[in-house]
Amino acid sequence: PAGGDALDGCDVVAPDGFDVPRDVTASSWMISDLDTGEVVAARDPHGRYRPASLIKTLLATVALDTLDADRVIEVTDEDLVGAEGSLVGIGPGGQYSVDRLVRGLLMSSGNDAALVLARRMGGVEETLEAMNAHAAGLGAVSTHAATVNGLDGPGMMSTAYDLSLIFRDAMxxxxxxxxxxxxxxxFPGYPAGEGADAPDPASAPALTGPTTRGDGTVVNPGFVLANDNQLLYNYPGAFGGKTGFTDDARHTFIGAAERDGRRLAVVLLDGTRVPASPWEQAALLLDAGFDTDDSVGRLVTGPPAGPGAGTEHLASGPLGSVGTAAQLDPSSTRGPVLVRYGPWLAVGAAGLV
Known part of the structure; x- marks a missing residue:
């Protein structure tokens, strides 16, 4: 397995003396060092789960690598088609820099911001291809982004190991x-112009509703955007992370903190809010990680060598598509089951009937 032999399996793997906090309910989690890549401890690190909005860390990376952060985008109604779930509050006629959109994407988990960014990078499908290619290039070969915003879609998956790689790269x-x-x-309001400017958080006016300009245009005013990662406000040394939730994924979370010059990140997948919220569970794991000097593996950046090492295998199983010469040769010992044994399976099925 990627990261070392100790990371094979579904159980907890941790150094001697590491005590897993009893309030941690996530089915999969990993604590890693952002600087050295060492894996401090983990549970089911390569188990595939729905990532929910944690996949937005991958989208943000691709967007920041592709688009100029200062570029200003004027949003249209078409840009927002399909926006549902958690929205930061982007509207038609609003003007937003790429930096502002990424802030709405990461701080408020804005699904509307995800769509606007994707459509400025060539479209949703093109952006998904770029996201999956970037993940594969990092070595996150068990990750498949099916939606740009983290909503559940066919084949949507990632792992605690992969998301640790993705977050480390993003940071x-x-x-x-x-x-x-x-x-x-x-964060700006819309449409752009008088009354829609982004306020200074240090001296923001009292929250008001829509206003009307002299020409009769109704304006949704700018507002202060608060980061929904509660670890930032409640855990000493916290400096980043991402929240996530869907019905299928349940609660997911990434958090990062620094203590005595050591920077750790924790990923939680398939979690609950009881007996503790995701950020509180992350805090417990970070405490345990900071109390541990040993490691059980290491994050390895870069695609693994060998055939089938990328993400193309995720959408196919033993009955997957036929492509190579070996797969097309029925006498070969390799290739899909239907190609190798199709005639015999047909005879058996006829006999059973």
Whole structure:
């Protein structure tokens, strides 16, 4: 398994003396060092789960690598088609820099921001291809993004190991690290113009409803955007992370903190809010990680060598598509079951009938 032999399996793997907090309910989790890549402890690190909005860390990385952060985008009604779930509050006629959109994506988990960014990178399908290619390039070969915003879709999956890789890579970008570590940020209203400017969080006016300009245009005013990662406000040394939830994924979470110069990140998948909320469970695991000096593996960045090492195998099983010469040769010992044994299966089925 990627990361070392100790990471094979579904049970907890941890150094001697590491005590798993009893209130941690996530089916899969991993604590890793952001600087060295060492895996401090984990549970079911390669188990595949729905990531929910944690996949937005991957989208944000691709967006920051592709688009100029200062580029201003004027949003249209078409940009927002399909926006549902958690929304940051983008509207038609609004003008938003790429930096503002990524803030709405990461701080408020805005599904509307995800769609606007994707449509400025060539479209949703093209963006998904870029996200999956970037994940595969990192070595996150058990990750498949089926939606740009983290809503559940066919084949949507990731692992605690993969998301640790993805988050570590994202945090190497100062723009990303700065955004996920921000508690408050001004966000524009719409349509652009008078009354729609993003307010200064330090001197924001009292919250007001829509106003009307002299020409009769109704304006939704700018507002202060608060980061929904509660670890930032409640855990000493916290400096970033991402929240997530869908019905299938249940609660997911990434959190990062620094203590005595050591920077740890924790990923939780398939979790609950009882007996503790996701950020509180993350805090418990971070405490345990900071109390541990040993490790059980290491994050390995880069695609694994060998055939079938990328993400193309995720959408197919033993009855998958036929492509190689070996798969097309029925006498070969390799290839899909239907190609190798199709005639015999047909005879058996006829006999059974």
């Amino acid at each position: 190497s970008r100062p723009e990303f690290a700065g955004i996920v570590g921000t508690e408050m940020s001004g």
